[in-house]
Amino acid sequence: MNVSDRTILEQIERKVGRPVPHRWNGERCVELDLTAEDSLFSGLIRRHSPSEKDEIMQLIGHLTALKHLNLRRNKLHQLPANFENLSELEQLNLGSNYLGSVPPEIRHFQQLKYLQLANNDITILPEFIGSYRQLEYLTLHKNINLKSVDALAPLTSLKSLNLYFLNLVRLPAFVYRFNRLVTLTLWNMRDFTDDLATLGNLEYFSVCGTPSLRELPPALTQLKKLRMIRVFQNSLDRLPGDFGELENLEQISLYQNQLTQLPESMARLQKLKKLNLGWNRLARLPEFIARLPVLEWLAVFENPLDPAGESPRFAPTTTVLREWPFTTLAVPGK
Amino acid sequence: MSPQPSSFPGQKNPPLKAALLYSSQHGKTRKVVAQVVKQLWIAPDVFDVANGVDHTTLAACDLLLFFTPTYGDEELHEDMENFLANFNVNLSTRCFVICELGNYYGYDFAFGAMPILRRRLLELNGTELCTPLSLDSLPKLNWAHLTRWIDHVNQALHERF
Numbered sequence: 001m002n003v004s005d006r007t008i009l010e011q012i013e014r015k016v017g018r019p020v021p022h023r024w025n026g027e028r029c030v031e032l033d034l035t036a037e038d039s040l041f042s043g044l045i046r047r048h049s050p051s052e053k054d055e056i057m058q059l060i061g062h063l064t065a066l067k068h069l070n071l072r073r074n075k076l077h078q079l080p081a082n083f084e085n086l087s088e089l090e091q092l093n094l095g096s097n098y099l100g101s102v103p104p105e106i107r108h109f110q111q112l113k114y115l116q117l118a119n120n121d122i123t124i125l126p127e128f129i130g131s132y133r134q135l136e137y138l139t140l141h142k143n144i145n146l147k148s149v150d151a152l153a154p155l156t157s158l159k160s161l162n163l164y165f166l167n168l169v170r171l172p173a174f175v176y177r178f179n180r181l182v183t184l185t186l187w188n189m190r191d192f193t194d195d196l197a198t199l200g201n202l203e204y205f206s207v208c209g210t211p212s213l214r215e216l217p218p219a220l221t222q223l224k225k226l227r228m229i230r231v232f233q234n235s236l237d238r239l240p241g242d243f244g245e246l247e248n249l250e251q252i253s254l255y256q257n258q259l260t261q262l263p264e265s266m267a268r269l270q271k272l273k274k275l276n277l278g279w280n281r282l283a284r285l286p287e288f289i290a291r292l293p294v295l296e297w298l299a300v301f302e303n304p305l306d307p308a309g310e311s312p313r314f315a316p317t318t319t320v321l322r323e324w325p326f327t328t329l330a331v332p333g334k
Numbered sequence: 335m336s337p338q339p340s341s342f343p344g345q346k347n348p349p350l351k352a353a354l355l356y357s358s359q360h361g362k363t364r365k366v367v368a369q370v371v372k373q374l375w376i377a378p379d380v381f382d383v384a385n386g387v388d389h390t391t392l393a394a395c396d397l398l399l400f401f402t403p404t405y406g407d408e409e410l411h412e413d414m415e416n417f418l419a420n421f422n423v424n425l426s427t428r429c430f431v432i433c434e435l436g437n438y439y440g441y442d443f444a445f446g447a448m449p450i451l452r453r454r455l456l457e458l459n460g461t462e463l464c465t466p467l468s469l470d471s472l473p474k475l476n477w478a479h480l481t482r483w484i485d486h487v488n489q490a491l492h493e494r495f
Contacts, residue, residue: 040419040453142406276439326482327466
């Protein structure tokens with residue numbers, strides 16, 4: 001098909017039925033976004049018929065200079081064979097597309113730095129995914145039947161890995177070698193080893209939804225760069241005594257655990273802005289919380305706080321949620 | 335303390351006509367709906383949108399109540415999405431209420447499927463009766479929070495109708 005990118009884009013927009021966000025480099029289309037905030041379901045072709053989707057995707061397969069392509073939330077189910085022509089892609093978002101497998105058409109995309117495969121029906125990771133040696137950002141969350149991620153072992157350049165809501169139970173040993181990771185998101189996972197300390201670049205760490213997780217891995221407090229920890233919906237009944245050594249923490253979510261007290265060392269969290277302690281077993285709040293100098297947001301709802309007990313006096317700049325609101329959505333006129 | 339249904343003073347003549355529409359994959363939303371119906375001051379007709387709903391029936395209602403889980407990437411449950419994509423009734427004299435499930439209590443910004451529903455119902459000129467509800471239903475349902483919200487809905491019904 002010897003047609004200019006401008007002609008192809010015109011055809012795409014005609015079939016989509018509206019303008020499609022894009023960017024040019026000279027006469028070549030280098031970015032295309034099939035999502036838009038002003039589209040009700042976000043994906044611009046989500047409600048198109050399978051044959052219309054196929055025609056549009058075939059056309060996209062001719063934009064061979066594309067570097068960024070966002071196909072999120074379009075329920076594509078599959079990609080056309082000519083998609084393999086897009087080997088210049090550096091960023092590819094295939095999230096929420098009901099894909100039953102990692103599409104073989106992306107097998108030779110060696111320039112990929114960002115790959116979003118979340119919210120699909122992927123059950124097995126192909127070996128070729130391990131060949132993306134430049135990959136820095138990978139999301140696989142909510143592929144709930146994916147039971148092994150062993151094919152990721154060679155991806156040592158990863159800076160961000162999202163394995164939320166998968167069926168893994170234990171963190172594969174090779175992940176402890178991903179020492180460039182800045183963000184790691186896990187779900188229903190326990191038995192961390194002391195090798196967790198090797199992930200010294202982590203700034204964002206989440207491990208949620210693990211009913212058998214009663215305490216955090218001791219090595220966690222060696223991750224001094226951590227800025228955010230989300231450990232909600234576990235069964236934590238205590239925090240490490242040296243938790244306060246994580247002095248760079250800005251956000252902590254301990255929501256829905258079984259904590260009865262907090263370690264005094266948390267008084268050292270001088271950068272902490274948000275703290276969610278909702279739905280624990282705290283009968284009192286320690287005084288030091290009110291002295292955290294930049295605390296903006298504190299949630300303590302659903303704790304058996306003694307109403308007759310002394311409550312710390314919080315600065316007026318701190319929002320304290322003693323009851324969770326019905327919604328966090330802005331409600332006009334309310 | 336919630337007044338009992340029989341004491342609801344807001345009965346119009348003819349009485350308020352309401353429909354409750356929900357979608358449910360694993361039964362949690364269905365359970366919530368059953369609880370809501372018990373505690374509401376009104377008795378809406380209840381429809382699982384998976385079974386199809388006659389839009390002319392809905393057009394005759396004063397109030398529509400929507401209950402849906404959040405799925406995937408802040409998306410509606412498929413049945414509710416399919417319903418909403420074809421729902422084109424002018425709601426200019428009607429009110430709506432929304433409850434979404436499956437929403438983690440931790441973000442201080444809007445998150446979940448509710449904004450999609452809400453946006454469409456406002457596009458159809460509906461009036462939101464009261465503050466909507468986001469329920470975190472994993473791993474346990476917050477029944478107390480639900481009850482507080484039903485009281486809030488009942489109060490809004492009392493004030494409006």
